[in-house]
Amino acid sequence: MAGDLHLLVNVTGTGYHQAAWREDGQPTGAFVDVGYFEWIANLAERGLFDAILLPDIPFQNPGIAHAPTQALEPTLLLAGLAAGTSHIGLIPTVSSSHNAPYNLARRILSLDHASGGRAAWNVVTTFAQGAAANHGQQAPADRAARYRRAAEFVEVVIALWDSWEEDALVADQDSGEFARADRIHEIGHAGEFFDVTGPMNVPRSPQGRPVIAQAGASEPGIEFAARYAEVIYGSQLSLAGAIEFSSRIRALAAERGRDPDAIRILPGLVVVTGADEGEAWTRWRRLNRHLEDGRSETERLEAALWLEPGSLAEDLDAPIDPELFLTDAPRPQGFGRALNRFAAETGSSPRRLADSQLGGHRAVIGSPAQIADHIETWLGSGAVDGFTIVPPGLPLDLQRFVELVVPELQRRGIYRAEYPGATLRANLGLPVPASSLVA
Amino acid sequence: MAGDLHLLVNVTGTGYHQAAWREDGQPTGAFVDVGYFEWIANLAERGLFDAILLPDIPFQNPGIAHAPTQALEPTLLLAGLAAGTSHIGLIPTVSSSHNAPYNLARRILSLDHASGGRAAWNVVTTFAQGAAANHGQQAPADRAARYRRAAEFVEVVIALWDSWEEDALVADQDSGEFARADRIHEIGHAGEFFDVTGPMNVPRSPQGRPVIAQAGASEPGIEFAARYAEVIYGSQLSLAGAIEFSSRIRALAAERGRDPDAIRILPGLVVVTGADEGEAWTRWRRLNRHLEDGRSETERLEAALWLEPGSLAEDLDAPIDPELFLTDAPRPQGFGRALNRFAAETGSSPRRLADSQLGGHRAVIGSPAQIADHIETWLGSGAVDGFTIVPPGLPLDLQRFVELVVPELQRRGIYRAEYPGATLRANLGLPVPASSLVA
Numbered sequence: 001m002a003g004d005l006h007l008l009v010n011v012t013g014t015g016y017h018q019a020a021w022r023e024d025g026q027p028t029g030a031f032v033d034v035g036y037f038e039w040i041a042n043l044a045e046r047g048l049f050d051a052i053l054l055p056d057i058p059f060q061n062p063g064i065a066h067a068p069t070q071a072l073e074p075t076l077l078l079a080g081l082a083a084g085t086s087h088i089g090l091i092p093t094v095s096s097s098h099n100a101p102y103n104l105a106r107r108i109l110s111l112d113h114a115s116g117g118r119a120a121w122n123v124v125t126t127f128a129q130g131a132a133a134n135h136g137q138q139a140p141a142d143r144a145a146r147y148r149r150a151a152e153f154v155e156v157v158i159a160l161w162d163s164w165e166e167d168a169l170v171a172d173q174d175s176g177e178f179a180r181a182d183r184i185h186e187i188g189h190a191g192e193f194f195d196v197t198g199p200m201n202v203p204r205s206p207q208g209r210p211v212i213a214q215a216g217a218s219e220p221g222i223e224f225a226a227r228y229a230e231v232i233y234g235s236q237l238s239l240a241g242a243i244e245f246s247s248r249i250r251a252l253a254a255e256r257g258r259d260p261d262a263i264r265i266l267p268g269l270v271v272v273t274g275a276d277e278g279e280a281w282t283r284w285r286r287l288n289r290h291l292e293d294g295r296s297e298t299e300r301l302e303a304a305l306w307l308e309p310g311s312l313a314e315d316l317d318a319p320i321d322p323e324l325f326l327t328d329a330p331r332p333q334g335f336g337r338a339l340n341r342f343a344a345e346t347g348s349s350p351r352r353l354a355d356s357q358l359g360g361h362r363a364v365i366g367s368p369a370q371i372a373d374h375i376e377t378w379l380g381s382g383a384v385d386g387f388t389i390v391p392p393g394l395p396l397d398l399q400r401f402v403e404l405v406v407p408e409l410q411r412r413g414i415y416r417a418e419y420p421g422a423t424l425r426a427n428l429g430l431p432v433p434a435s436s437l438v439a
Numbered sequence: 440m441a442g443d444l445h446l447l448v449n450v451t452g453t454g455y456h457q458a459a460w461r462e463d464g465q466p467t468g469a470f471v472d473v474g475y476f477e478w479i480a481n482l483a484e485r486g487l488f489d490a491i492l493l494p495d496i497p498f499q500n501p502g503i504a505h506a507p508t509q510a511l512e513p514t515l516l517l518a519g520l521a522a523g524t525s526h527i528g529l530i531p532t533v534s535s536s537h538n539a540p541y542n543l544a545r546r547i548l549s550l551d552h553a554s555g556g557r558a559a560w561n562v563v564t565t566f567a568q569g570a571a572a573n574h575g576q577q578a579p580a581d582r583a584a585r586y587r588r589a590a591e592f593v594e595v596v597i598a599l600w601d602s603w604e605e606d607a608l609v610a611d612q613d614s615g616e617f618a619r620a621d622r623i624h625e626i627g628h629a630g631e632f633f634d635v636t637g638p639m640n641v642p643r644s645p646q647g648r649p650v651i652a653q654a655g656a657s658e659p660g661i662e663f664a665a666r667y668a669e670v671i672y673g674s675q676l677s678l679a680g681a682i683e684f685s686s687r688i689r690a691l692a693a694e695r696g697r698d699p700d701a702i703r704i705l706p707g708l709v710v711v712t713g714a715d716e717g718e719a720w721t722r723w724r725r726l727n728r729h730l731e732d733g734r735s736e737t738e739r740l741e742a743a744l745w746l747e748p749g750s751l752a753e754d755l756d757a758p759i760d761p762e763l764f765l766t767d768a769p770r771p772q773g774f775g776r777a778l779n780r781f782a783a784e785t786g787s788s789p790r791r792l793a794d795s796q797l798g799g800h801r802a803v804i805g806s807p808a809q810i811a812d813h814i815e816t817w818l819g820s821g822a823v824d825g826f827t828i829v830p831p832g833l834p835l836d837l838q839r840f841v842e843l844v845v846p847e848l849q850r851r852g853i854y855r856a857e858y859p860g861a862t863l864r865a866n867l868g869l870p871v872p873a874s875s876l877v878a
Contacts, residue, residue, distance in 0.1 A: 029642075058541065059640060064620070065618055065619075071642065079515040083473065103537070111515055114473045114519045173461045177504065184503065197569070201509065
């Protein structure tokens with residue numbers, strides 16, 4: 001239901017902060033250890049999270065020299081977690097630019113069956129030279145082409161998910177009829193990027209069909225989200241920006257004939273907490289101390305904010321020039337404009353800005369009550385349906401959230417005391433969609 | 440070690456016999472129920488099998504009207520079984536014609552990490568119009584092109600599996616070095632079918648690298664097997680044929696510079712057993728009774744042997760004309776020649792031939808001692824390293840094998856009493872290969 005608080009957790013190896021693995025004493029191989037991820041999943045399930053979101057880019061990020069990067073393939077990893085969990089949703093990120101729709105539709109639908117209806121697909125179009133080079137391309141396609149392909153990809157995948165009608169499976173041991181051939185439909189897709197006949201060789205999902213998730217920050221991304229996304233987890237630094245984004249997405253979705261309330265907007269939120277505010281800040285400072293490496297504070301702030309070396313003024317507590325975020329320095333997609341706006345709205349200094357975001361996601365550092373205040377304020381505005389919690393270090397920052405913030409949210413009456421259902425759609429409060437192939 | 444008995448189990452939904460689902464009272468959804476497959480896997484692990492082999496063709500076989508077909512994607516399904524098992528190997532079948540090497544290499548290597556070194560890849564080139572039509576092709580490529588693609592695919596996959604050296608992972612919390620960039624190598628592959636830069640974004644496998652399995656019956660299939668296969672599970676109807684096949688494969692492998700003893704030849708064997716011979720035959724007859732459907736016995740035998748209607752003579756106990764298997768009727772690849780040879784060698788009648796094979800795999804029906812005799816004779820010949828047991832019905836025929844035949848094999852001193860190791864390579868007695876990328 002709209003108005004309820006929904007939480008995802010973003011799981012990136014040992015955490016979103018690149019020094020987390022140095023702080024928490026994880027065993028060397030945690031980032032490729034399914035047992036470790038199962039521990040995280042069980043923790044998130046104790047916190048009644050709707051789902052785990054696994055980001056992904058299919059190439060070896062050179063950052064591996066200094067921190068764990070995405071390794072195990074997300075659909076496989078999550079299939080490995082399905083048996084050891086019972087309620088939490090499983091959202092693998094998979095690129096629409098470097099896969100084939102039949103194979104991917106089948107894997108996500110298999111995950112959905114394996115988990116009893118807890119699967120989603122987080123659609124990314126992947127702008128990365130390294131990923132293109134692993135898939136026979138000199139360079140990534142341009143953004144417009146990537147999004148055209150993504151849209152066609154999703155249409156094919158949904159048609160394949162819908163190719164078995166609900167009652168196609170008969171399994172009548174007496175007559176010998178196993179399935180009704182007239183209830184299993186070819187999709188006969190012929191398009192710009194794909195020709196796929198179908199039908200899918202997997203029956204319909206226990207939750208109707210898997211959920212579509214997306215991050216959508218660019219213009220074509222927003223258009224894509226308005227058409228297809230049921231969960232949107234992108235970055236929102238300021239409440240004003242979140243309100244504007246939400247109104248725009250819901251209006252666009254309504255224009256496209258969708259129910260604007262059947263979309264869950266869950267922006268990333270980096271949470272650092274502790275027994276009190278001081279403990280939270282101590283944790284945050286300790287994580288950042290690993291990044292010192294002989295660099296000056298100015299140099300470190302420039303790196304944390306994706307600014308060219310030498311661009312910050314000497315006074316690190318004076319308001320930063322918002323125009324700095326509109327220069328050509330390489331930044332994750334959309335974060336330049338978001339930082340520009342946030343700096344202009346808040347008049348933050350470089351130091352304050354660096355403590356207000358991590359990797360482009362809004363960061364909140366404080367006591368459990370302060371974290372709950374932030375969540376309550378944003379939720380109350382109607383702009384968001386909850387958050388994608390981004391723990392800087394795993395499992396510690398997730399554990400503190402579950403043990404300290406969740407009970408506070410429950411005391412305030414804004415968070416569930418148990419899972420409302422057994423499928424991801426039920427927990428997100430999303431409807432079971434009618435089949436796209438049945439008249 | 441060569442000379443030891445190795446067993447795989449072929450797991451096709453509710454069994455290889457198309458009427459098995461009607462006999463055993465399986466719940467409707469068993470073929471998409473990971474819990475059901477976990478039960479099968481645990482049973483096979485009690486029987487100390489080396490591995491589960493999951494066949495696959497990526498399209499909806501129209502046979503779904505009458506029997507379960509392959510549904511859940513094999514790499515996903517096996518990832519779901521990794522946590523609930525401890526020793527058994529996991530062999531998904533995945534098509535080299537309808538996948539991309541980076542993605543597949545990553546999924547199989549992820550399965551290998553998730554299972555602690557128990558993964559293999561069963562390479563098939565997929566000659567099926569329905570699969571081609573799901574992947575943008577009017578028709579499957581010709582056999583020579585499929586095998587050229589398969590060979591290049593395997594070379595790329597192995598190079599990717601080898602792209603992290605064993606000691607690339609450092610994870611030094613003090614220095615902040617996580618991995619040694621100079622021990623993670625690009626592969627820079629540019630070929631006829633693929634351009635892949637690499638490196639793989641997953642560290643080296645716990646067993647060195649996953650095992651390569653293959654069925655190889657055609658001439659290009661045999662050449663491929665001799666070059667790459669570490670496990671060969673194709674069909675062998677007669678011992679004479681098996682001896683010839685084995686000599687040929689091992690000689691070809693040696694010519695290609697491989698150790699001919701580092702190949703496990705494990706042909707399919709359909710086993711039907713019971714407390715005594717009578718119980719086995721009762722089981723077999725009950726399964727076949729479901730196929731009667733108003734057809735005459737002649738019509739049913741023609742169907743079971745892939746013969747044109749009207750081709751069998753009236754006397755169903757007289758020797759069959761072996762030439763019938765060389766006509767143009769559609770048969771699974773290689774089975775026509777194999778049946779021709781078997782019929783010529785044995786002078787079998789249509790009735791006897793239909794009881795000697797199921798779907799092209801040799802069938803043995805009898806008491807546990809009779810099954811063990813067959814296994815012991817073939818193993819003793821040196822032609823095979825064991826068998827891929829193909830249960831006509833699951834779980835019943837596997838359960839009987841594990842409870843009745845396995846103890847008999849152990850009494851005879853030709854089968855293990857416990858797993859020799861924890862990885863698939865250790866259990867198959869295969870060496871850990873040196874990296875292909877390190878001088």
